[in-house]
Amino acid sequence: xxxxxxxxxxxxxxxxxxxxxxxxxxxxxxxxxxxxxxxxxxxxxxxxxxxxxxxxxxxxxxxxxxxxxxxxxxxxxxxxxxxxxxxxxxxxxxxxxxxxxxxxxxxxxxxxxxxxxxxxxxxxxxxxxxxxxxxxxxxxxxxxxxxxxxxxxxxxxxxxxxxxxxxxxxxxxxxxxxxxxxxxxxxxxxxxxxxxxxxxxxxxxxxxxxxxxxxxxxxxxxxxxxxxxxxxxxxxxxxxxxxxxxxxxxxxxxxxxxxxxxxxxxxxxxxxxxxxxxxxxxxxxxxxxxxxxxxxxxxxxxxxxxxxxxxxxxxxxxxxxxxxxxxxxxxxxxxxxxxxxxxxxxxxx
Ligand SMILES: NC(=O)c1ccc[n+]([C@@H]2O[C@H](COP(=O)([O-])OP(=O)(O)OC[C@H]3O[C@@H](n4cnc5c(N)ncnc54)[C@H](OP(=O)(O)O)[C@@H]3O)[C@@H](O)[C@H]2O)c1
Numbered sequence: 001x002x003x004x005x006x007x008x009x010x011x012x013x014x015x016x017x018x019x020x021x022x023x024x025x026x027x028x029x030x031x032x033x034x035x036x037x038x039x040x041x042x043x044x045x046x047x048x049x050x051x052x053x054x055x056x057x058x059x060x061x062x063x064x065x066x067x068x069x070x071x072x073x074x075x076x077x078x079x080x081x082x083x084x085x086x087x088x089x090x091x092x093x094x095x096x097x098x099x100x101x102x103x104x105x106x107x108x109x110x111x112x113x114x115x116x117x118x119x120x121x122x123x124x125x126x127x128x129x130x131x132x133x134x135x136x137x138x139x140x141x142x143x144x145x146x147x148x149x150x151x152x153x154x155x156x157x158x159x160x161x162x163x164x165x166x167x168x169x170x171x172x173x174x175x176x177x178x179x180x181x182x183x184x185x186x187x188x189x190x191x192x193x194x195x196x197x198x199x200x201x202x203x204x205x206x207x208x209x210x211x212x213x214x215x216x217x218x219x220x221x222x223x224x225x226x227x228x229x230x231x232x233x234x235x236x237x238x239x240x241x242x243x244x245x246x247x248x249x250x251x252x253x254x255x256x257x258x259x260x261x262x263x264x265x266x267x268x269x270x271x272x273x274x275x276x277x278x279x280x281x282x283x284x285x286x287x288x289x290x291x292x293x294x295x296x297x298x299x300x301x302x303x304x305x306x307x308x309x310x311x312x313x314x315x316x317x318x319x320x321x322x323x324x325x326x327x328x329x330x331x332x333x334x335x336x337x338x339x340x341x342x343x344x345x346x347x348x349x
Pocket of ligand 1 (some may be wrong): 216
């Protein structure tokens with residue numbers, strides 16, 4: 001595995017285990033198997049996990065894993081494990097959030113994760129025009145000063161709002177965004193602006209919910225109803241990218257590259273994102289350990305100039321996804337926004 005410092009003295013694995021798939025909507029989850037799988041990820045060097053207050057039951061599962069890990073391997077080994085959560089207040093409450101509400105939500109994550117300090121809290125805000133996200137971000141900064149939060153990140157903010165937080169004194173170390181071979185939005189202006197501001201990207205969607213994998217090479221266009229929520233979400237991104245035929249050209253190109261490196265399409269797709277400027281890590285969603293060995297290989301793969309040129313030749317035919325990061329998703333009546341759930345956080349409801 002390869003590691004990087006997200007902040008001074010704060011080291012994460014550059015491949016992160018994604019936790020959304022354990023929250024339901026992706027098939028049956030067996031809690032004890034999921035916790036046992038977490039040991040396997042750590043043993044493969046994937047020592048950073050992503051979750052959220054709104055991923056039902058997932059903080060709690062990781063908390064149980066932390067306790068088990070500490071018992072078996074001790075506190076020093078546990079300090080290598082980094083758990084990134086999110087603070088995602090419900091859309092319904094954005095207008096009248098108080099500092100106490102924010103602290104209650106953070107305390108709930110601390111309790112579920114069985115820790116006294118959250119490694120990274122990634123802040124999300126559903127609607128810029130409702131409530132005062134800068135005020136709420138400043139309360140998170142106060143909770144960091146109080147020792148409840150080690151690092152503050154954001155998720156799904158656009159470039160201007162991220163920089164507004166920095167200007168307001170929020171010590172933002174990272175932003176979690178969708179960034180993939182299908183979705184170029186961060187490259188438009190965010191990457192350059194963040195290089196100056198010292199904010200690193202943590203990227204989800206690098207395998208597009210599994211669409212960017214060998215499973216879909218040569219397959220006819222998938223039709224609704226899709227087998228899980230990820231496929232619904234990322235099929236929309238394939239449509240934005242340029243449609244199924246162009247997507248198949250991309251898979252074919254990735255397969256040729258994978259052949260040269262004796263690996264698979266998903267590994268190449270994630271590595272290509274990891275190599276982009278400004279990217280600290282990719283988060284790959286994991287329902288179980290089925291794809292663990294490939295996901296660990298992302299760290300080993302060295303793409304060549306020829307590989308990169310071949311990928312670029314396909315991407316040159318693709319549409320540029322409209323807007324900045326998450327602009328499409330913020331249109332709640334649009335195809336991307338209308339599939340989201342805006343009030344999942346029981347703590348702030
Ligand atoms: N901040 C946000 O708004 C946000 C949004 C989305 C996700 N996230 C975070 O980012 C994580 C990952 O993003 P994502 O949920 O969009 O999913 P993703 O990583 O794009 O896709 C994950 C799925 O792809 C398949 N897969 C993974 N590795 C594979 C491989 N090597 N070969 C073939 N298939 C593979 C698996 O599906 P099967 O098990 O079905 O094979 C897996 O569940 C989430 O778990 C979550 O922690 C954050």
